[in-house]
Amino acid sequence: MTGSPPNQHRGLNEQTVVVIGASPGIGLATARLVRALGGQVVMVARSRQRLERAAAEIRPLSTAALDATDTDSLQQFFHDLPGTVDHVISTAGSPSYLPLADLDLAEARHHFGYRIAMTLGIAKYSGGKVRDAGTLLFIGGTGSRRPGVGRSITSALTAALPALTANLALELAPVRVNLIAAGFVDTPLSASLLGDQLEARREELRATLPIRRVVGLDDVARAGRTDHVQRRADGRHLRHRRRSTAAAPLIEATHQHVSPGEQEGSIVDMALEVVVIPVVDVDRSLGFYKALGWRLDADFATGDGLRVVQLTPPGSACSVIFGDEVSSAAPGSAEGLHLVVTDIEAARAELSGNGVDVSEVFHDAGGVFHHAGTKNRVPGPDPERHSYGSYVSFSDPDGNGWTVQEVTERLPGR
Numbered sequence: 001m002t003g004s005p006p007n008q009h010r011g012l013n014e015q016t017v018v019v020i021g022a023s024p025g026i027g028l029a030t031a032r033l034v035r036a037l038g039g040q041v042v043m044v045a046r047s048r049q050r051l052e053r054a055a056a057e058i059r060p061l062s063t064a065a066l067d068a069t070d071t072d073s074l075q076q077f078f079h080d081l082p083g084t085v086d087h088v089i090s091t092a093g094s095p096s097y098l099p100l101a102d103l104d105l106a107e108a109r110h111h112f113g114y115r116i117a118m119t120l121g122i123a124k125y126s127g128g129k130v131r132d133a134g135t136l137l138f139i140g141g142t143g144s145r146r147p148g149v150g151r152s153i154t155s156a157l158t159a160a161l162p163a164l165t166a167n168l169a170l171e172l173a174p175v176r177v178n179l180i181a182a183g184f185v186d187t188p189l190s191a192s193l194l195g196d197q198l199e200a201r202r203e204e205l206r207a208t209l210p211i212r213r214v215v216g217l218d219d220v221a222r223a224g225r226t227d228h229v230q231r232r233a234d235g236r237h238l239r240h241r242r243r244s245t246a247a248a249p250l251i252e253a254t255h256q257h258v259s260p261g262e263q264e265g266s267i268v269d270m271a272l273e274v275v276v277i278p279v280v281d282v283d284r285s286l287g288f289y290k291a292l293g294w295r296l297d298a299d300f301a302t303g304d305g306l307r308v309v310q311l312t313p314p315g316s317a318c319s320v321i322f323g324d325e326v327s328s329a330a331p332g333s334a335e336g337l338h339l340v341v342t343d344i345e346a347a348r349a350e351l352s353g354n355g356v357d358v359s360e361v362f363h364d365a366g367g368v369f370h371h372a373g374t375k376n377r378v379p380g381p382d383p384e385r386h387s388y389g390s391y392v393s394f395s396d397p398d399g400n401g402w403t404v405q406e407v408t409e410r411l412p413g414r
Contacts, residue, residue: 013038016061016085020068020122021092023050026139030089031058042085044068044077046092068092069114071121078125087135088126092118099149108153115157116164123168123177132174138165140181272318274310275337278329279322279398282307288396289320291354313339332399336372344381344390344406351394351404358394358404370403381406 017034021027023045031041031054041060045051048065055063066073068090098108119138126136140161161179169177279285286309290296294311297319301307307324316339341347344361351358363383365376370391382389390406 015087016040016042018042018044018081018085018088018126020044020088020090021046021139022058022060023047023054025091027089027091028054028058030091031060035059039086042081068122069118071117071125074118074121075125078129081129084129084131085134086131087137088122088130089135089137089139090119090122091139098153100152103152112153112156116160119161119164119168123172127172130175134175136168136172136175136177138177138179140179274319274321275334276321276327277334277337277396277400278327278331279396279400280331281397282309282323284397285309285322286311292351292356293354294320332395335401337400337402339402339404340407341404342406342408344392344404347404347406348392351392356394359392361390361392363389363391 015038017039019027019031019034019041022031022041022043027045031043034041035058041058043051043055043058043060043063044066045054045063046065046067051063051065064077066077068074069092122138123136130136138161140158158181162181165177165179286296286299289311292313294313296309296311298308298310301324305325308321308326309323310319310321312319339347348358348361360379361381362370362377362379363381364370365378367382367386367389369388370377385408387407387409388405392404393402394404395401
């Protein structure tokens with residue numbers, strides 16, 4: 001794109017942020033935060049009346065009443081935007097929840113298409129308007145990651161937006177492109193969708209979240225602070241998870257890739273791909289792990305006595321390697337190896353059914369993490385079934401120790 005890098009200091013002094021979807025909910029909270037941090041705001045929203053009310057509070061640099069799903073209007077807006085800006089944040093868009101039987105396919109095509117087209121339009125037409133090392137930030141959601149009746153369209157968008165963001169980041173570098181995916185946020189939209197079930201949902205979250213409160217508009221706005229986001233890698237997908245610790249932020253960031261425009265001082269992706277475990281009898285270990293349903297990726301030997309066997313657990317991005325002359329550690333000395341599942345009872349039943357001598361389900365008396373060995377083990381799953389709180393354990397034929405942990409909602413950064 002064009003221009004000089006934005007101010008990199010704490011806060012947004014002398015920076016200009018375009019907020020699309022700025023009059024209600026998260027957009028308005030974002031505009032407030034930008035002004036509180038010393039930045040200037042250009043507010044864009046569909047409803048002129050709501051935009052005028054919001055502008056009276058925010059005192060923006062300028063406003064524009066337009067429908068961001070109308071790509072012609074979006075193109076004209078960026079064309080008419082004077083000078084350059086530092087960041088563009090889009091909170092526009094709403095979920096669609098309709099069961100298949102009630103779904104109008106033309107409406108479905110429109111809903112899915114307009115959201116993708118709007119994202120592409122913002123990326124395309126902001127070209128030449130966002131400074132180098134500035135930010136495009138899109139707000140998505142996580143609410144339909146799990147299958148459910150009526151979630152087809154929203155689930156498809158939930159899956160599509162991270163991939164779209166990652167590709168846009170490559171094309172638009174050195175401008176940074178990021179996505180924040182928020183879970184349940186207490187907004188007027190949530191109230192309209194849940195109706196008389198809203199308070200029950202709030203109570204459920206207050207009871208299950210360690211922070212003992214419901215995530216609000218300001219939480220998501222703070223996650224989108226561009227003075228934080230702009231220093232992170234392009235294509236990041238920032239996800240709010242429903243369960244988080246009181247001491248941890250409410251937004252988690254996971255790398256997708258680093259673009260060629262990455263600046264000095266950024267963090268290089270280092271993905272954990274392989275764990276080497278020491279064994280005595282390679283074929284015995286191979287049979288054991290294959291019986292668990294693990295995928296055999298490689299089994300090759302060289303003429304000098306080296307044999308390498310690699311297997312990958314179902315759904316895992318990390319593999320294990322064992323073999324001959326691949327480890328100097330004592331066979332069976334690996335411990336604390338973790339496998340993560342969403343249903344600890346189902347996982348235990350499957351392991352037992354595959355002939356594994358697996359422990360009963362347990363949780364730790366301290367409730368934070370399990371102690372080494374069997375210290376502080378309490379029979380049964382976590383009483384409140386908190387994510388990360390329930391385990392089973394087993395060992396392979398050599399004694400390498402595995403722990404299976406139930407994770408239903410991930411903590412920030414994971």
